[in-house]
Amino acid sequence: MSKEDKIVFCTGGGCTAKLGAGVLSRILEKLPRGEKDPDLLVGYDSRDDAAVYRITDDIALVQTVDFFPPMVDDPYTFGQIAATNALSDVYAMGGEVKTALNLVCFPEDMDLNVLGEILRGGAEKVAEAGGSLAGGHSIADSGVKYGLSVTGLVDPHRMYTNDTGMPGDKLVLTKALGVGLLCTANRVSEAAPEEMEAAIRSMTTLNKTAAELSRKYHVHAATDVTGFSFLGHLHEMMGGKLSCIIYADAVPVLPGAEKAADAFLYTAAGQRNRNHTGPFVRFENVSFAMEEVLFDPQTSGGLLLAVDPADAAALEQELRTAGLPASIVGEILPKQEIEITVIDK
Known part of the structure; x- marks a missing residue:
């Protein structure tokens, strides 16, 4: 990797690149909700970590997506971090990772070996999680961004949500x-x-x-x-x-x-x-x-x-x-x- 292709630190790399919680709340409150689907057990209205959709009485899909700019200068390490972060939302819902799709934004004039190292790091973490990397989507962009769309499974009777704690816990x-x-x-x-x-x-x-x-x-x-x-x-x-x-x-x-x-x-x-x-x-x-x-x-x-x-x-x-x-x-x-x-x- 040449000096020109080295990933440089971003001012908003990693999860610091997120929009603020207050801004997001104001936007989401104005979105049309449509008729409530009784099988959508967790949606964006609960501010939870992932969506959960019931398929049968004992099986529900967990769906999440996360990507961001780099916060470290090694592409392989960045890929590992971004994938680990995206996979985490499935675990926060009590689920197991099943499949993942790559999400890539990458400059056309940058060395593709950099992209290869990012994807290698991400693929290794998906495999460590016990999931299968099943494809993805890429676009040309002015900066590097990477993450995953992840699908998992959870028993709806045993899933975790974020606001169901009890006094004394x-x-x-x-x-x-x-x-x-x-x-x-x-x-x-x-x-x-x-x-x-x-x-x-x-x-x-x-x-x-x-x-x-x-x-x-x-x-x-x-x-x-x-x-x-x-x-x-x-x-x-x-x-x-x-x-x-x-x-x-x-x-x-x-x-x-x-x-x-x-x-x-x-x-x-x-x-x-x-x-x-x-x-x-x-x-x-x-x-x-x-x-x-x-x-x-x-x-x-x-x-x-x-x-x-x-x-x-x-x-x-x-x-x-x-x-x-x-x-x-x-x-x-x-x-x-x-x-x-x-x-x-």
């Missing part, structure tokens, strides 16, 4: 936060190599193991933490009818992320997240750097699970035994004046 997070901050720091050469390597390991780790282990326990709700940040996706989980308390000292954070926040190396997407979700959050004794971590847009983040309190500790331990930095980070409460309270002991 423990909140379990399966990956550390901070990849958005670290990618920004890396773009200006302020992230140590080992810090960026840890971020890449996190972004290329499938949520498959976490999802499979979670099915052994009583999980009432789930989501994956991506561009709208930990607090943004937590806000969606509360669904306007619940509240929660988060223990900041229990939240796993990637090395270097808080340092990047202290150096003001955060993203515009993180500030959009703060503007949208901040009014629902109260911080108590939490550092500004940790606030930024909690608002940081994640690319290929972990699962956030609302787990029966009797099962939470066992699930946390099993996830950790599997090598995941999982932690019980809070608890769901009955609805209170403040939706999300974050405290640091």
